[in-house]
Amino acid sequence: MQSLQFSSLRAYARTGGLLYFVLILVGMFAELFVRGRLVVSGDAAATAHNLIAHQQLWQAGIVADLLMHLLDIPIMLVIFVLLRPVSKNIALFALLFNIVQTAVLVANKLNLIAALLPLQTAAYLKGVALPSLYSQTYLSIRLHDIGFGVGLLFFGCTCLINGYLVRKSGYFPRTIGFLLQIAGICYLSSSFVLLLEPGFHNPLFPAIMIPCFVAELSFSLWLIFKGVDPVKWQQAAQQDILDHFDQHM
Numbered sequence: 001m002q003s004l005q006f007s008s009l010r011a012y013a014r015t016g017g018l019l020y021f022v023l024i025l026v027g028m029f030a031e032l033f034v035r036g037r038l039v040v041s042g043d044a045a046a047t048a049h050n051l052i053a054h055q056q057l058w059q060a061g062i063v064a065d066l067l068m069h070l071l072d073i074p075i076m077l078v079i080f081v082l083l084r085p086v087s088k089n090i091a092l093f094a095l096l097f098n099i100v101q102t103a104v105l106v107a108n109k110l111n112l113i114a115a116l117l118p119l120q121t122a123a124y125l126k127g128v129a130l131p132s133l134y135s136q137t138y139l140s141i142r143l144h145d146i147g148f149g150v151g152l153l154f155f156g157c158t159c160l161i162n163g164y165l166v167r168k169s170g171y172f173p174r175t176i177g178f179l180l181q182i183a184g185i186c187y188l189s190s191s192f193v194l195l196l197e198p199g200f201h202n203p204l205f206p207a208i209m210i211p212c213f214v215a216e217l218s219f220s221l222w223l224i225f226k227g228v229d230p231v232k233w234q235q236a237a238q239q240d241i242l243d244h245f246d247q248h249m
Contacts, residue, residue, distance in 0.1 A: 010227035016078025017223025023071040024216060026064045034061030035141075041202065044131075044138035051137065052119050062112050065105075072102045082228055083165040085236035094161035101154035108147035115140035149194040152187045159184030159215070166219075171232035176222060179215035186211050 034057055040046040051058050076098050084091040115137045118128070128136075159180045167177030186208045194201045 009230045009233060012078060013082060013223045013227040016075055017220045019071050019075050020220035021224060023068050023075065024220060026068045030061040030064040034058060039141055044134040047141065048119060048134040048137045051116055055116060055120065058116055062109055065109055069102050069106045079162060083162060083169065085233060086165045086169050090161060091165060094158050097154045097158040097161065101151045101158065104147065104151035104154065108144055108151060111140045111144035111147060146194065149191040153191045156184045156187030156191065159187060170236060171229045173222065176219050179218055183212040183215035
């Protein structure tokens with residue numbers, strides 16, 4: 001911890017905030033501009049026609065998602081380092097949830113590839129009836145939606161834990177901690193509704209994601225423009241070392 005001091009600590013935080021901001025933009029592009037534009041809810045044929053007509057856009061959405069998950073790795077490290085003075089074990093707990101979330105979501109991208117692949121393959125187009133082909137494509141997209149919800153269960157836990165650490169830190173605004181915890185509740189609620197009562201999820205999804213967007217954007221912008229007070233961070237780090245020493249006396 002001694003090597004991460006003052007200007008370098010602020011630069012570290014701001015780099016993480018900038019990466020987080022880019023992640024948000026990339027994720028919005030993939031979810032809203034690509035899938036929101038091409039997927040027609042409840043209409044497999046219209047969705048398949050959109051994918052055929054805009055294959056490169058669909059592929060760009062997949063690449064954007066994968067870039068988002070690549071960015072998630074350094075962001076996880078930055079947040080862990082910034083929050084570990086509050087409690088190393090609890091920060092590690094949040095990090096483990098986040099790792100599982102990213103692993104699930106990366107594997108889930110195969111469903112988006114599977115949605116397009118039959119429509120690009122001549123053998124499928126000749127050997128399978130078009131309604132069946134369109135249903136297969138739509139099923140892959142629905143599986144991606146469910147996999148996305150499964151991944152966000154773990155990210156909801158990450159937000160709850162990180163929000164607690166932010167509130168207790170003394171070098172981040174408590175408001176951002178509360179916002180992150182509200183986001184965690186929203187992520188968990190959205191995922192459980194998707195899995196238990198999918199019919200209610202579509203009307204619920206846009207509204208319940210607004211607190212998540214506000215919380216994550218606020219956190220990223222704070223890291224970019226404010227960073228971390230190195231004095232308070234160092235005091236928290238020293239206190240954590242003392243507490244650890246006392247526990248082993």
